[in-house]
Amino acid sequence: MVTDALPSPAFATRSRQILVAGFAGSFFSVGFSIYLLGAFQNAMLETFGASVASYALASSIFTGVSGTLSPFVGRSIVTSGRPGLSIRGVMLAGCLSIGVGLLAISRLESLGLAALAWGLLVAPGTILLGPLVTQAMATNWFSARRGQALGIVAAGTTVAGGVIPTLAAVLIEELGWRDAMGILGLMMFAIPLPLVAFFARSTPEEVGERPDGIAVATDAPAPTPEAPLTTGQLVRSPAFWIVGVMMGCQFSAGTISVMFTIPYAQQLELSLVASAAVLSFRSWLAALGKILLGRLSDHAGTRKVFLGIFLVEIVLTLLLIQAREPILFIVAGIGLGFVGGAALPLKGALIGELFGRSSFASAFGLLQTVGVPFQLLLVPLGGYIRDVTGDYAAVFGATIPLFGIATVLLFFVKPTTAR
Secondary structure (H helix, E strand, O other): OOOOOOEOHHHHHHHHHHHHHHHHHHHHHHHOOOOHHHHHHHHHHHHHOOOHHHHHHHHHHHHHHHHHHHHHHHHHEOEOOEOOEOHHHHHHHHHHHHHHHHHHHOOOOOHHHHHHHHHHHHHHHHHHHOHHHHHHHHHHHOOOOHHHHHHHHHHHHHHHHHHHHHHHHHHHHHHOHHHHHHHHHHHHHHOHHHHHHHHOOOOHHHHOOOHHHEOOOOOOOOOOOOOOOOHHHHHOOHHHHHHHHHHHHHHHHHHHHHHOHHHHHHHOOOOHHHHHHHHHHHHHHHHHHHHHHHHHHHHHOHHHHHHHHHHHHHHHHHHHHHOOOHHHHHHHHHHHHHHHOOHHHHHHHHHHHHHOHHHHHHHHHHHHHHHHHHHHHHHHHHHHHHHHHOOHHHHHHOHHHHHHHHHHHHOOOOHHHOO
16 A cells, blocks of 8 residues: 655646635635725715715625625535535635626615615625635645645735725726726626636545645545534534634724724824825735744644734734834734734634534634624724723723633633534
8 A cells, every 4th residue: 555645746736726716715805895895985975975874884784694694605515525516606606796796886876775786796795705615615625734725815805905995096086986896896707707717626526636635545445524513513512602702802803903003093193194004014914924824823733823813912902002102003003913814814724623624614604603793792892982982092902801812712622622
């Protein structure tokens, strides 16, 4: 019996294609949905004569759609141990849904109809094309190098944050918001659609490969795929709820930090342009953190890297709330972006360790729903704290207990509690 421990020659090419498709899905799904809201806000409100509060409902619509659809999408896509919908087909549907939605919004004459197109087309398309599906694909394809792969795929979300708002702003200034929105819709058909069509594949087994390209013994029977956990088994697992609460705290704290970075910088008397530059640098460093810290988790272990991230976030936040010098604020804020950006791929790596390849998508989708109440409650609470105190430092200070809770919960996450 001879086992080839090296990746097959074809796997290197295939794996790069998977990473390109995954990065593109993450980039366009998040960049052409969430990151467009701020850029189009003033122009759309001027056209429709609506209030900021009514426009802000778009974020709530997105959260509600995400929490509702994610478990169904996660349970429906194919895994190594369960037949299901093709990941490539699901991602293609996401491209089409976002593209058609943006084109529709560009021509609709009421904010209500635009909100309907957002909720029925753009938001679902973001789930079909976005991190849930792209990380499931990367998890199917990689095992030993899973953290690095998930980091590369997830980096698309933060690179989008550094590119798309500026692109949208330029298009709006040059062409008006309607034509700008229409062009972005057409870009969905021109760029991510063909990349997904040619490069995305559900599992390596689909093309005669194995995870990481490691061949099995030539005379050995084909390995039996691990049976996926049922929804009932997942929700009865202590690890599921521990990870759900842990990541609910982490991502809510991260959302608060990102949302109020520009206003806090302006409170410290930085100009709007300089404040926006801080957020852009933070996004670029977050993309780098996803890749480097994801790779580190392959060698040092996911829990150790997560623990380091939580502790560094607490220290940097303490510096941030005491910062009255713009330079210290910029350094601490960018540092938070670097370590906090790795939370998404590390979440995927931890889910893969606990629940396996066959149950990754189901667990990830259900955990998206678990995180919805945290986002709906804690993020508006940050705004309320600002209204009461008049100081954004208090808002950032409120995230420290959230990082602390996540740190404590991490010690209770045990592999044996998952199955």
